[in-house]
Amino acid sequence: MSELPVTEAELQAYVDARLPESRTAEIDRYIAGHPEEAGRVAAYRSQSDQLRATFEPVLGEPVPARLVRAARPRHVRIWRVAAAFALVGLGVLAGWQLHGSLAPPEAQQSFAHDAAVAHATYSPEVRHAVEVGADQEAHLVAWLSKRLGAKVRAPNLEAAGYSLMGGRLLPGEDGSAGAAPTAQFMYQCNKGTRVTLYVRTHVQDQHETAFRFARDRSVGVFYWIDRSFGYALSSADISKDELLKVANVAYQQLNP
Template identity: 35%
Template sequence: MTLRPISEDDIQALVDERLDTARRSEVEAYLAANPDARTRVDRLRTLGRDLRTAFAPIATEPVPAQLNLAHIVEARRRPRLQVSAWQAAAAAILLALGGLGGWGLHGTLAPAGVDALAQEASANFAVYAPDRTRPVELAASDSAELARWFSARLDRKVGVPDLRSADCRLMGGRLVATPHGPAGLLMYDDHRGTRFVVLMRPMAEPGDAPMREHRFGSATGYAWAQDGLGYSLVGAADPAVLHPLANTIRRTTATNT
Protein backbone atom coordinates (compact mmCIF):
# COMPACT_ATOMS: atom_id res chain seq x y z
CA MET A 1 0.00 0.00 0.00
CA THR A 2 1.41 3.40 -1.03
CA LEU A 3 1.29 6.04 1.65
CA ARG A 4 -0.14 9.44 0.85
CA PRO A 5 2.60 12.09 0.50
CA ILE A 6 3.18 14.19 3.60
CA SER A 7 1.88 17.70 2.93
CA GLU A 8 2.20 21.06 4.68
CA ASP A 9 -1.35 20.52 5.96
CA ASP A 10 -0.19 17.29 7.63
CA ILE A 11 2.78 19.08 9.23
CA GLN A 12 0.56 21.87 10.60
CA ALA A 13 -2.08 19.38 11.76
CA LEU A 14 0.60 17.49 13.68
CA VAL A 15 1.72 20.71 15.39
CA ASP A 16 -1.91 21.51 16.22
CA GLU A 17 -2.59 17.96 17.53
CA ARG A 18 -5.33 17.38 14.91
CA LEU A 19 -4.13 14.13 13.30
CA ASP A 20 -5.71 10.74 13.87
CA THR A 21 -3.49 7.97 15.25
CA ALA A 22 -2.75 6.34 11.90
CA ARG A 23 -1.83 9.52 10.08
CA ARG A 24 0.18 10.78 13.03
CA SER A 25 2.33 7.62 12.88
CA GLU A 26 2.95 8.20 9.17
CA VAL A 27 3.96 11.83 9.71
CA GLU A 28 6.21 10.94 12.65
CA ALA A 29 7.94 8.32 10.50
CA TYR A 30 8.48 10.94 7.81
CA LEU A 31 9.98 13.35 10.36
CA ALA A 32 12.28 10.65 11.72
CA ALA A 33 13.73 10.28 8.21
CA ASN A 34 13.89 14.03 7.54
CA PRO A 35 15.82 15.96 10.24
CA ASP A 36 15.20 19.34 8.60
CA ALA A 37 11.44 18.80 8.70
CA ARG A 38 11.69 17.63 12.33
CA THR A 39 13.61 20.79 13.23
CA ARG A 40 10.93 22.93 11.58
CA VAL A 41 8.17 21.15 13.51
CA ASP A 42 10.06 21.68 16.76
CA ARG A 43 10.39 25.39 15.96
CA LEU A 44 6.66 25.67 15.18
CA ARG A 45 5.80 24.01 18.49
CA THR A 46 8.15 26.33 20.36
CA LEU A 47 6.64 29.32 18.58
CA GLY A 48 3.14 28.20 19.54
CA ARG A 49 4.11 27.83 23.19
CA ASP A 50 5.81 31.24 23.20
CA LEU A 51 2.78 32.94 21.63
CA ARG A 52 0.39 31.26 24.07
CA THR A 53 2.59 32.42 26.95
CA ALA A 54 2.88 35.95 25.57
CA PHE A 55 -0.87 36.37 25.09
CA ALA A 56 -2.01 34.41 28.16
CA PRO A 57 -2.98 37.60 30.08
CA ILE A 58 -5.33 38.60 27.26
CA ALA A 59 -6.79 35.10 26.90
CA THR A 60 -7.76 34.99 30.56
CA GLU A 61 -9.68 38.27 30.45
CA PRO A 62 -13.46 37.85 30.90
CA VAL A 63 -15.62 37.98 27.79
CA PRO A 64 -17.41 41.38 27.55
CA ALA A 65 -21.09 41.12 28.42
CA GLN A 66 -22.18 42.29 24.98
CA LEU A 67 -20.25 39.40 23.39
CA ASN A 68 -21.51 36.72 25.78
CA LEU A 69 -23.43 34.07 23.80
CA ALA A 70 -26.21 33.75 26.37
CA HIS A 71 -26.64 37.53 26.41
CA ILE A 72 -26.89 37.61 22.59
CA VAL A 73 -29.44 34.78 22.47
CA GLU A 74 -31.59 36.41 25.17
CA ALA A 75 -31.52 39.75 23.37
CA ARG A 76 -32.71 38.14 20.14
CA ARG A 77 -35.59 36.43 21.92
CA ARG A 78 -37.02 39.71 23.17
CA PRO A 79 -39.98 41.02 21.17
CA ARG A 80 -39.17 43.86 18.83
CA LEU A 81 -40.80 47.19 19.60
CA GLN A 82 -42.57 49.33 17.03
CA VAL A 83 -40.44 52.36 16.23
CA SER A 84 -42.03 55.63 15.17
CA ALA A 85 -40.64 57.78 12.38
CA TRP A 86 -39.22 60.38 14.76
CA GLN A 87 -37.60 57.70 16.90
CA ALA A 88 -35.97 56.25 13.81
CA ALA A 89 -34.68 59.66 12.81
CA ALA A 90 -33.31 60.31 16.30
CA ALA A 91 -31.61 56.93 16.28
CA ALA A 92 -30.03 57.68 12.89
CA ILE A 93 -28.65 61.00 14.18
CA LEU A 94 -27.21 59.35 17.29
CA LEU A 95 -25.69 56.59 15.18
CA ALA A 96 -24.06 59.15 12.91
CA LEU A 97 -22.68 61.10 15.87
CA GLY A 98 -21.42 57.88 17.43
CA GLY A 99 -19.73 56.91 14.19
CA LEU A 100 -18.00 60.26 13.93
CA GLY A 101 -16.87 59.99 17.54
CA GLY A 102 -15.60 56.48 16.96
CA TRP A 103 -13.66 57.58 13.89
CA GLY A 104 -12.13 60.40 15.89
CA LEU A 105 -10.97 57.88 18.49
CA HIS A 106 -9.89 55.13 16.12
CA GLY A 107 -6.26 56.17 16.26
CA THR A 108 -6.23 56.07 20.05
CA LEU A 109 -7.67 52.58 20.46
CA ALA A 110 -4.64 50.82 18.95
CA PRO A 111 -1.09 51.39 20.18
CA ALA A 112 0.78 54.09 18.27
CA GLY A 113 4.21 55.66 18.27
CA VAL A 114 6.75 54.15 20.64
CA ASP A 115 3.96 52.16 22.36
CA ALA A 116 3.33 50.25 19.11
CA LEU A 117 7.08 49.86 18.63
CA ALA A 118 7.40 48.43 22.16
CA GLN A 119 4.62 45.90 21.50
CA GLU A 120 6.23 44.80 18.23
CA ALA A 121 9.64 44.39 19.85
CA SER A 122 8.17 42.38 22.73
CA ALA A 123 6.31 40.05 20.35
CA ASN A 124 9.46 39.41 18.32
CA PHE A 125 11.46 38.84 21.50
CA ALA A 126 8.93 36.17 22.54
CA VAL A 127 9.33 34.43 19.16
CA TYR A 128 13.07 34.58 18.49
CA ALA A 129 14.90 34.89 21.82
CA PRO A 130 14.02 31.30 22.95
CA ASP A 131 15.01 29.83 19.55
CA ARG A 132 18.13 27.72 20.06
CA THR A 133 18.27 26.51 16.45
CA ARG A 134 18.28 29.65 14.30
CA PRO A 135 17.55 32.81 16.29
CA VAL A 136 19.15 35.05 13.63
CA GLU A 137 19.38 35.03 9.82
CA LEU A 138 22.77 36.72 9.52
CA ALA A 139 25.50 36.15 12.12
CA ALA A 140 27.53 38.81 13.89
CA SER A 141 30.38 38.23 11.42
CA ASP A 142 28.07 39.71 8.77
CA SER A 143 27.34 42.92 10.70
CA ALA A 144 28.32 45.09 7.73
CA GLU A 145 25.89 43.15 5.51
CA LEU A 146 23.22 43.50 8.23
CA ALA A 147 23.64 47.27 8.21
CA ARG A 148 23.36 47.38 4.40
CA TRP A 149 20.32 45.07 4.43
CA PHE A 150 18.49 47.09 7.08
CA SER A 151 19.40 50.41 5.45
CA ALA A 152 18.06 49.26 2.08
CA ARG A 153 14.78 47.90 3.45
CA LEU A 154 14.15 50.70 5.97
CA ASP A 155 15.07 53.29 3.33
CA ARG A 156 17.53 55.12 5.56
CA LYS A 157 21.00 54.62 6.97
CA VAL A 158 20.98 52.19 9.90
CA GLY A 159 23.94 51.21 12.05
CA VAL A 160 24.56 48.13 14.19
CA PRO A 161 25.27 49.21 17.79
CA ASP A 162 28.50 47.86 19.27
CA LEU A 163 27.72 46.90 22.88
CA ARG A 164 30.97 45.22 23.83
CA SER A 165 31.70 48.05 26.25
CA ALA A 166 28.48 47.03 28.06
CA ASP A 167 29.62 43.36 28.18
CA CYS A 168 27.18 42.30 25.44
CA ARG A 169 28.10 40.61 22.18
CA LEU A 170 26.19 40.77 18.91
CA MET A 171 24.75 37.40 17.87
CA GLY A 172 23.32 38.63 14.57
CA GLY A 173 20.02 39.82 13.19
CA ARG A 174 17.16 39.47 10.75
CA LEU A 175 14.51 41.50 8.98
CA VAL A 176 11.01 41.13 10.50
CA ALA A 177 7.53 42.31 9.54
CA THR A 178 5.44 44.71 11.63
CA PRO A 179 2.06 46.40 11.05
CA HIS A 180 4.10 49.51 10.20
CA GLY A 181 6.38 47.91 7.62
CA PRO A 182 9.73 46.11 7.79
CA ALA A 183 11.93 46.38 10.87
CA GLY A 184 15.47 45.34 11.68
CA LEU A 185 15.90 42.97 14.62
CA LEU A 186 19.30 42.58 16.29
CA MET A 187 20.03 39.99 18.97
CA TYR A 188 22.67 40.25 21.68
CA ASP A 189 23.64 38.18 24.69
CA ASP A 190 25.79 38.74 27.76
CA HIS A 191 28.40 36.54 29.45
CA ARG A 192 25.59 34.65 31.25
CA GLY A 193 23.80 33.82 28.02
CA THR A 194 20.92 36.23 28.66
CA ARG A 195 19.50 37.39 25.34
CA PHE A 196 18.31 40.84 24.36
CA VAL A 197 16.76 42.09 21.14
CA VAL A 198 16.79 45.55 19.60
CA LEU A 199 14.02 46.36 17.12
CA MET A 200 14.41 49.40 14.86
CA ARG A 201 12.11 50.87 12.23
CA PRO A 202 11.09 54.27 10.83
CA MET A 203 8.38 56.07 12.80
CA ALA A 204 5.33 57.77 11.34
CA GLU A 205 6.33 61.04 13.01
CA PRO A 206 9.76 62.62 12.38
CA GLY A 207 11.96 63.76 15.21
CA ASP A 208 12.63 62.30 18.63
CA ALA A 209 10.50 60.61 21.28
CA PRO A 210 11.65 60.28 24.91
CA MET A 211 12.65 56.90 26.25
CA ARG A 212 9.97 55.05 28.18
CA GLU A 213 9.86 51.72 29.97
CA HIS A 214 7.46 48.98 28.93
CA ARG A 215 6.62 45.49 30.16
CA PHE A 216 5.15 42.51 28.33
CA GLY A 217 4.82 39.28 30.28
CA SER A 218 8.18 38.50 31.90
CA ALA A 219 10.08 40.80 29.53
CA THR A 220 11.00 44.41 30.19
CA GLY A 221 11.98 46.96 27.59
CA TYR A 222 12.72 50.55 26.73
CA ALA A 223 11.53 52.30 23.57
CA TRP A 224 12.42 55.68 22.09
CA ALA A 225 12.91 57.47 18.77
CA GLN A 226 15.84 59.42 17.33
CA ASP A 227 15.53 61.47 14.14
CA GLY A 228 12.41 59.57 13.13
CA LEU A 229 13.92 56.12 13.68
CA GLY A 230 12.42 54.09 16.52
CA TYR A 231 14.34 51.73 18.77
CA SER A 232 13.13 49.25 21.38
CA LEU A 233 15.34 47.11 23.59
CA VAL A 234 13.67 44.06 25.18
CA GLY A 235 15.00 41.38 27.52
CA ALA A 236 14.00 39.17 30.41
CA ALA A 237 16.25 41.10 32.76
CA ASP A 238 16.07 43.58 35.60
CA PRO A 239 15.36 47.19 34.53
CA ALA A 240 18.52 48.16 36.40
CA VAL A 241 20.43 46.16 33.75
CA LEU A 242 18.33 47.15 30.75
CA HIS A 243 18.15 50.89 31.30
CA PRO A 244 21.92 51.54 31.15
CA LEU A 245 22.09 49.23 28.13
CA ALA A 246 19.34 51.22 26.40
CA ASN A 247 21.23 54.43 27.13
CA THR A 248 24.38 52.90 25.60
CA ILE A 249 22.44 52.00 22.45
CA ARG A 250 21.02 55.50 22.25
CA ARG A 251 24.47 57.08 22.56
CA THR A 252 25.97 54.63 20.05
CA THR A 253 23.28 55.15 17.43
CA ALA A 254 23.44 58.91 17.90
CA THR A 255 27.13 58.86 16.90
CA ASN A 256 26.49 56.49 13.99
CA THR A 257 23.75 58.52 12.27
Protein backbone atom coordinates (compact mmCIF):
# COMPACT_ATOMS: atom_id res chain seq x y z
CA MET A 1 0.00 0.00 0.00
CA SER A 2 1.44 3.33 -0.99
CA GLU A 3 0.99 5.95 1.65
CA LEU A 4 1.14 9.64 1.07
CA PRO A 5 2.59 11.38 4.10
CA VAL A 6 -0.15 12.73 6.35
CA THR A 7 0.26 16.42 7.06
CA GLU A 8 -0.68 17.92 10.37
CA ALA A 9 -3.42 19.96 8.72
CA GLU A 10 -4.87 16.79 7.24
CA LEU A 11 -4.80 15.11 10.59
CA GLN A 12 -6.83 17.99 12.04
CA ALA A 13 -9.32 17.74 9.20
CA TYR A 14 -9.47 14.01 9.83
CA VAL A 15 -10.30 14.67 13.49
CA ASP A 16 -13.12 16.91 12.30
CA ALA A 17 -14.26 14.38 9.69
CA ARG A 18 -13.87 16.95 6.94
CA LEU A 19 -11.77 15.02 4.45
CA PRO A 20 -13.01 13.39 1.28
CA GLU A 21 -13.98 9.77 1.76
CA SER A 22 -11.04 8.33 -0.13
CA ARG A 23 -8.51 10.27 1.87
CA THR A 24 -10.30 9.42 5.08
CA ALA A 25 -9.94 5.74 4.27
CA GLU A 26 -6.22 6.19 3.65
CA ILE A 27 -5.75 7.94 6.95
CA ASP A 28 -7.83 5.29 8.69
CA ARG A 29 -5.24 2.78 7.55
CA TYR A 30 -2.34 5.05 8.49
CA ILE A 31 -3.77 5.61 11.96
CA ALA A 32 -4.23 1.88 12.47
CA GLY A 33 -0.48 1.46 12.17
CA HIS A 34 0.46 4.45 14.32
CA PRO A 35 -0.89 4.17 17.86
CA GLU A 36 0.59 7.54 18.89
CA GLU A 37 -1.37 9.34 16.22
CA ALA A 38 -4.42 7.25 16.95
CA GLY A 39 -4.20 8.45 20.54
CA ARG A 40 -4.05 12.07 19.45
CA VAL A 41 -7.03 11.70 17.15
CA ALA A 42 -9.05 10.06 19.91
CA ALA A 43 -8.04 12.74 22.42
CA TYR A 44 -8.91 15.59 20.06
CA ARG A 45 -12.27 14.09 19.18
CA SER A 46 -13.01 13.67 22.83
CA GLN A 47 -12.15 17.35 23.38
CA SER A 48 -14.69 18.37 20.78
CA ASP A 49 -17.34 16.16 22.36
CA GLN A 50 -16.62 17.56 25.78
CA LEU A 51 -16.69 21.14 24.53
CA ARG A 52 -20.08 20.62 22.99
CA ALA A 53 -21.43 18.82 26.04
CA THR A 54 -20.12 21.49 28.39
CA PHE A 55 -21.55 24.48 26.57
CA GLU A 56 -24.69 22.91 25.13
CA PRO A 57 -26.78 24.04 28.14
CA VAL A 58 -26.14 27.68 27.25
CA LEU A 59 -28.34 27.20 24.18
CA GLY A 60 -31.27 26.34 26.42
CA GLU A 61 -30.90 29.25 28.80
CA PRO A 62 -33.41 32.05 28.59
CA VAL A 63 -31.96 34.91 26.59
CA PRO A 64 -31.53 38.02 28.72
CA ALA A 65 -33.94 40.70 27.58
CA ARG A 66 -31.15 43.23 27.19
CA LEU A 67 -29.75 41.08 24.39
CA VAL A 68 -33.09 40.83 22.65
CA ARG A 69 -33.33 44.59 22.86
CA ALA A 70 -29.83 44.99 21.47
CA ALA A 71 -30.77 42.72 18.58
CA ARG A 72 -33.73 44.96 17.81
CA PRO A 73 -32.80 48.61 17.91
CA ARG A 74 -35.59 50.94 18.83
CA HIS A 75 -36.51 51.94 15.31
CA VAL A 76 -37.14 48.37 14.27
CA ARG A 77 -38.58 46.95 17.43
CA ILE A 78 -41.66 49.02 18.03
CA TRP A 79 -44.58 46.68 18.56
CA ARG A 80 -42.42 43.70 17.88
CA VAL A 81 -40.98 43.26 21.31
CA ALA A 82 -43.57 40.79 22.45
CA ALA A 83 -43.08 38.72 19.34
CA ALA A 84 -39.33 38.75 19.84
CA PHE A 85 -39.65 37.55 23.40
CA ALA A 86 -41.98 34.79 22.32
CA LEU A 87 -39.55 33.83 19.59
CA VAL A 88 -36.72 33.21 21.98
CA GLY A 89 -38.94 31.37 24.38
CA LEU A 90 -39.07 33.86 27.18
CA GLY A 91 -42.06 34.12 29.36
CA VAL A 92 -41.12 37.68 30.12
CA LEU A 93 -44.30 39.35 29.08
CA ALA A 94 -46.59 36.67 30.38
CA GLY A 95 -48.89 37.67 33.14
CA TRP A 96 -49.99 41.09 32.07
CA GLN A 97 -53.08 42.11 33.89
CA LEU A 98 -54.79 44.52 31.62
CA HIS A 99 -57.03 47.21 32.93
CA GLY A 100 -59.85 47.70 30.54
CA SER A 101 -59.26 46.39 27.08
CA LEU A 102 -56.22 48.48 26.33
CA ALA A 103 -52.83 46.87 26.35
CA PRO A 104 -50.20 49.09 27.91
CA PRO A 105 -48.13 50.98 25.35
CA GLU A 106 -44.74 49.57 24.62
CA ALA A 107 -42.97 52.35 26.47
CA GLN A 108 -44.78 51.36 29.65
CA GLN A 109 -44.04 47.70 29.15
CA SER A 110 -40.37 48.37 28.76
CA PHE A 111 -40.51 50.66 31.78
CA ALA A 112 -41.92 47.84 33.90
CA HIS A 113 -39.37 45.49 32.45
CA ASP A 114 -36.48 47.84 33.22
CA ALA A 115 -37.77 48.15 36.77
CA ALA A 116 -37.89 44.37 37.14
CA VAL A 117 -34.36 43.99 35.81
CA ALA A 118 -33.08 46.66 38.18
CA HIS A 119 -34.86 44.95 41.05
CA ALA A 120 -33.40 41.56 40.16
CA THR A 121 -29.96 43.11 39.86
CA TYR A 122 -29.71 45.04 43.09
CA SER A 123 -32.13 43.60 45.61
CA PRO A 124 -30.04 40.44 46.30
CA GLU A 125 -27.01 42.56 47.11
CA VAL A 126 -25.86 42.15 50.68
CA ARG A 127 -23.22 44.83 50.96
CA HIS A 128 -23.96 47.14 48.06
CA ALA A 129 -27.73 47.13 47.81
CA VAL A 130 -27.83 50.92 47.73
CA GLU A 131 -25.44 53.67 46.80
CA VAL A 132 -26.58 56.10 49.45
CA GLY A 133 -28.11 54.80 52.66
CA ALA A 134 -31.28 55.93 54.40
CA ASP A 135 -29.12 57.49 57.11
CA GLN A 136 -28.41 60.19 54.53
CA GLU A 137 -31.94 60.43 53.20
CA ALA A 138 -31.92 64.19 52.69
CA HIS A 139 -28.74 63.97 50.69
CA LEU A 140 -30.05 60.97 48.73
CA VAL A 141 -33.25 62.73 47.72
CA ALA A 142 -31.49 65.99 46.86
CA TRP A 143 -28.91 64.17 44.79
CA LEU A 144 -31.43 62.08 42.85
CA SER A 145 -33.71 65.10 42.30
CA LYS A 146 -30.79 67.00 40.86
CA ARG A 147 -29.81 64.18 38.55
CA LEU A 148 -33.34 63.37 37.44
CA GLY A 149 -34.13 67.02 36.87
CA ALA A 150 -37.29 66.95 38.97
CA LYS A 151 -38.14 66.77 42.63
CA VAL A 152 -38.36 63.10 43.56
CA ARG A 153 -39.27 61.72 46.94
CA ALA A 154 -38.72 58.45 48.71
CA PRO A 155 -42.20 57.64 49.99
CA ASN A 156 -42.47 56.44 53.56
CA LEU A 157 -43.68 52.83 53.43
CA GLU A 158 -43.56 52.15 57.17
CA ALA A 159 -47.36 51.77 57.14
CA ALA A 160 -46.83 48.67 54.99
CA GLY A 161 -43.98 47.46 57.17
CA TYR A 162 -41.16 48.51 54.88
CA SER A 163 -38.28 50.75 55.89
CA LEU A 164 -36.16 52.75 53.50
CA MET A 165 -32.68 51.31 53.03
CA GLY A 166 -31.49 53.93 50.56
CA GLY A 167 -31.29 54.36 46.84
CA ARG A 168 -29.22 54.54 43.75
CA LEU A 169 -29.01 56.22 40.36
CA LEU A 170 -29.57 54.10 37.25
CA PRO A 171 -29.46 54.77 33.51
CA GLY A 172 -32.47 56.29 31.83
CA GLU A 173 -34.80 54.90 29.24
CA ASP A 174 -33.10 52.41 26.92
CA GLY A 175 -29.79 53.31 28.53
CA SER A 176 -29.84 56.29 26.18
CA ALA A 177 -27.31 58.97 26.95
CA GLY A 178 -29.79 61.76 26.30
CA ALA A 179 -32.50 60.47 28.62
CA ALA A 180 -32.77 61.59 32.23
CA PRO A 181 -31.52 58.87 34.55
CA THR A 182 -33.72 56.76 36.78
CA ALA A 183 -33.80 56.48 40.56
CA GLN A 184 -34.28 53.32 42.56
CA PHE A 185 -35.28 53.33 46.21
CA MET A 186 -34.95 50.12 48.16
CA TYR A 187 -37.00 49.10 51.17
CA GLN A 188 -36.83 46.16 53.51
CA CYS A 189 -39.27 44.67 56.00
CA ASN A 190 -38.22 43.17 59.31
CA LYS A 191 -38.15 39.72 57.73
CA GLY A 192 -35.55 40.91 55.25
CA THR A 193 -37.87 40.92 52.23
CA ARG A 194 -37.10 43.75 49.86
CA VAL A 195 -39.13 45.86 47.49
CA THR A 196 -37.77 48.51 45.16
CA LEU A 197 -39.43 51.62 43.82
CA TYR A 198 -38.19 52.65 40.42
CA VAL A 199 -38.82 56.29 39.53
CA ARG A 200 -38.46 57.91 36.16
CA THR A 201 -39.17 61.54 35.36
CA HIS A 202 -40.29 63.28 32.18
CA VAL A 203 -42.41 60.34 31.14
CA GLN A 204 -43.78 61.12 27.69
CA ASP A 205 -47.19 59.64 28.22
CA GLN A 206 -48.56 62.19 30.63
CA HIS A 207 -51.86 60.53 31.32
CA GLU A 208 -52.40 59.19 34.74
CA THR A 209 -52.86 55.47 34.70
CA ALA A 210 -54.33 52.90 36.96
CA PHE A 211 -51.98 50.46 38.59
CA ARG A 212 -50.84 47.88 36.14
CA PHE A 213 -49.25 44.63 37.08
CA ALA A 214 -46.60 42.76 35.16
CA ARG A 215 -44.58 39.73 36.00
CA ASP A 216 -41.11 39.44 34.56
CA ARG A 217 -39.93 35.98 35.40
CA SER A 218 -39.82 35.90 39.19
CA VAL A 219 -40.28 39.63 39.69
CA GLY A 220 -43.74 41.10 40.13
CA VAL A 221 -44.15 44.78 39.26
CA PHE A 222 -46.96 47.25 39.93
CA TYR A 223 -46.46 50.37 37.89
CA TRP A 224 -48.26 53.57 37.26
CA ILE A 225 -47.79 57.02 35.80
CA ASP A 226 -48.60 60.13 37.73
CA ARG A 227 -47.97 63.67 36.51
CA SER A 228 -45.08 62.80 34.20
CA PHE A 229 -43.50 60.56 36.83
CA GLY A 230 -43.37 56.85 36.16
CA TYR A 231 -43.30 54.60 39.20
CA ALA A 232 -42.74 50.86 39.38
CA LEU A 233 -42.77 48.88 42.59
CA SER A 234 -41.09 45.49 42.30
CA SER A 235 -40.64 42.45 44.45
CA ALA A 236 -39.59 38.89 43.83
CA ASP A 237 -40.64 37.59 47.21
CA ILE A 238 -44.13 38.71 48.10
CA SER A 239 -47.50 37.92 46.59
CA LYS A 240 -49.25 40.17 44.14
CA ASP A 241 -51.86 41.11 46.75
CA GLU A 242 -49.24 42.02 49.28
CA LEU A 243 -47.31 44.01 46.70
CA LEU A 244 -50.50 45.87 45.81
CA LYS A 245 -50.91 46.91 49.45
CA VAL A 246 -47.41 48.33 49.44
CA ALA A 247 -48.08 50.06 46.12
CA ASN A 248 -51.19 51.68 47.59
CA VAL A 249 -49.21 53.01 50.51
CA ALA A 250 -46.59 54.36 48.12
CA TYR A 251 -49.24 56.00 45.98
CA GLN A 252 -50.86 57.67 48.98
CA GLN A 253 -47.54 58.85 50.31
CA LEU A 254 -46.67 60.34 46.95
CA ASN A 255 -50.07 62.07 46.68
CA PRO A 256 -50.79 63.33 50.19
